[in-house]
Amino acid sequence: MRKVAMVGAGMTKFVRRALETPKELSYEAAKTTLDSCGLSLDDVDCVAHGTAPDAFDGIHQNGEYMACGSGGWNKPTMRVFVGGATGVHAIAHGWYHVASGLFDTCLVVCEEKMSSAMPHAQGFFLTIFDSITERPLQPNLLWIFALEMNRYMERYGYTKEDMALAAVNNKRNGLKHPASQFTDEVTVDDVVNSEMMAYPVSRLDVSPVSDGAAAVLLAAEPVARRLTDKPVWIEGVGWTLDTAYWATRDLSYPRYLDKAARMAYDMAGIREPHKQIDIAEPYDPFDYKALHHLEGLQLSPRGKTVELLRDGHFAMDGNMPMCPSGGLLGVGNPIAAAGTMKACELFWQLRGEAGERQVPGNPRLGVAQAWGDLMQVSSVVVAGI
Amino acid sequence: MAILERITRNIDNRYWDPGTKAFPVKNRYTAGVAGQWFFEELKENGKIYGSRCEDCAVTYVPARIYCERCFKRLEKEKDWLDVGTEGEIHSFTAVHRTKTGEEKEEPSLVAAVKIADGLLIHRLAGVKPEQVEIGMKVKAEFKPKDERQGGIEDIKHFKPL
Numbered sequence A: 001m002r003k004v005a006m007v008g009a010g011m012t013k014f015v016r017r018a019l020e021t022p023k024e025l026s027y028e029a030a031k032t033t034l035d036s037c038g039l040s041l042d043d044v045d046c047v048a049h050g051t052a053p054d055a056f057d058g059i060h061q062n063g064e065y066m067a068c069g070s071g072g073w074n075k076p077t078m079r080v081f082v083g084g085a086t087g088v089h090a091i092a093h094g095w096y097h098v099a100s101g102l103f104d105t106c107l108v109v110c111e112e113k114m115s116s117a118m119p120h121a122q123g124f125f126l127t128i129f130d131s132i133t134e135r136p137l138q139p140n141l142l143w144i145f146a147l148e149m150n151r152y153m154e155r156y157g158y159t160k161e162d163m164a165l166a167a168v169n170n171k172r173n174g175l176k177h178p179a180s181q182f183t184d185e186v187t188v189d190d191v192v193n194s195e196m197m198a199y200p201v202s203r204l205d206v207s208p209v210s211d212g213a214a215a216v217l218l219a220a221e222p223v224a225r226r227l228t229d230k231p232v233w234i235e236g237v238g239w240t241l242d243t244a245y246w247a248t249r250d251l252s253y254p255r256y257l258d259k260a261a262r263m264a265y266d267m268a269g270i271r272e273p274h275k276q277i278d279i280a281e282p283y284d285p286f287d288y289k290a291l292h293h294l295e296g297l298q299l300s301p302r303g304k305t306v307e308l309l310r311d312g313h314f315a316m317d318g319n320m321p322m323c324p325s326g327g328l329l330g331v332g333n334p335i336a337a338a339g340t341m342k343a344c345e346l347f348w349q350l351r352g353e354a355g356e357r358q359v360p361g362n363p364r365l366g367v368a369q370a371w372g373d374l375m376q377v378s379s380v381v382v383a384g385i
Numbered sequence B: 001m002a003i004l005e006r007i008t009r010n011i012d013n014r015y016w017d018p019g020t021k022a023f024p025v026k027n028r029y030t031a032g033v034a035g036q037w038f039f040e041e042l043k044e045n046g047k048i049y050g051s052r053c054e055d056c057a058v059t060y061v062p063a064r065i066y067c068e069r070c071f072k073r074l075e076k077e078k079d080w081l082d083v084g085t086e087g088e089i090h091s092f093t094a095v096h097r098t099k100t101g102e103e104k105e106e107p108s109l110v111a112a113v114k115i116a117d118g119l120l121i122h123r124l125a126g127v128k129p130e131q132v133e134i135g136m137k138v139k140a141e142f143k144p145k146d147e148r149q150g151g152i153e154d155i156k157h158f159k160p161l
């Protein structure tokens, strides 16, 4: 396998409702990424792009539709399609294209436009569930995650206030991200007192549905070294699929992520992730998920995460800043694009280019993660400088 | 495995289920940055706009904000142009069935109309199915301005010149 680096990154603003079509959003992210490393479309050997359920953009076979906006015209182009995990999965997918020796460069572009869905994107989730045993009960993701959140809290004696701390942390970080749609901090009280959606999930426990796109350019080692003094190496990738009979999983621990993280760490030669990783971008569509995923990523002992969070371990100036980007809670959650945004964040943070939200102390190793499909897929990327 | 129903003779196969007339999900789309401009010109001025990438020598119709071949940004002020309202039939079909499968009284004509390097898909009028030919020159006929809503149906149809 060849060494692969991220050499460019870019994204659109994440907004409630964009005028741009999915193609145009993809173009803006892809073009910004190419401009960031001074390349033209001719320098791109292949495209790995992603968008989650077709229903959000409202275009069946959305991959083909958005290919030209992703730079895929007349190039080998392949779509990744694993729901919320798509954004990081696409990085692993693009990495494979280059590491294998087949291509020298790969443009990875992920996009989501959730505002097309009427009256609300949640309506489209019904059809991902088992049509016989679950759909008659009219499930939506809020109450599916409520079941998981409740089980997680019960297992370790956590409270809603404990979970809200993660929302407060990430939303505060997000205020400094130029692509974020938010202007105000929230407090634990704001989160806990926001409207109940499905107990124990309140409105501010959840990341906002958004439109947006994000992209990175991957290059093989010799090309990467020629293009930049600061390539950000993909040290490891991992992905796993747990059972789709999700009620048979231990809802308090993300086993799907445990495996994916270990795969990525093994590839990266990391033995003690909780000591070696400098910054973490766990997938945080809900506040409890950020904490749940830190445990699955082996970055925090099970049941000790809230204690560490309260002690400032995951703060911007702590030992392991959590979601310096602001994450999905702080920037927004255009599904597939949100995971790629996390990889972009590693790129900017590790190069020391994150501006106002730069993590102090020259971070050298970071991990980004996403999660999705029938809530049982996770993908992980470890990046280092 | 139990099969509850099967069709064994090819001749019995059917393509429509007239009972299925609704699909219980909805999407609301935006026209996009390019679409917003394109349809404004269509509605307000009765003009069809394309956008040209000089580097690739391609004129896209409908106009777009980027060239898919080289990723150049196509600016409205610099790279967009009025491509006129005439084109050529690139291909056509006569549609004999409604979308729910019933036979139409008269077949309706649909054409792919080539304008510059792009294609507009639209209805054909003023010509019988047996008279249509590929390569025929056609012209867009617009709805009266006060009926135009900023959509592709602001063009009523294309008609042979």
Ligand SMILES: [Zn+2]
Pocket (backbone or CB within 6 Å): B053, B054, B055, B056, B057, B067, B068, B069, B070, B071, B072
């Ligand atoms: Zn061009």
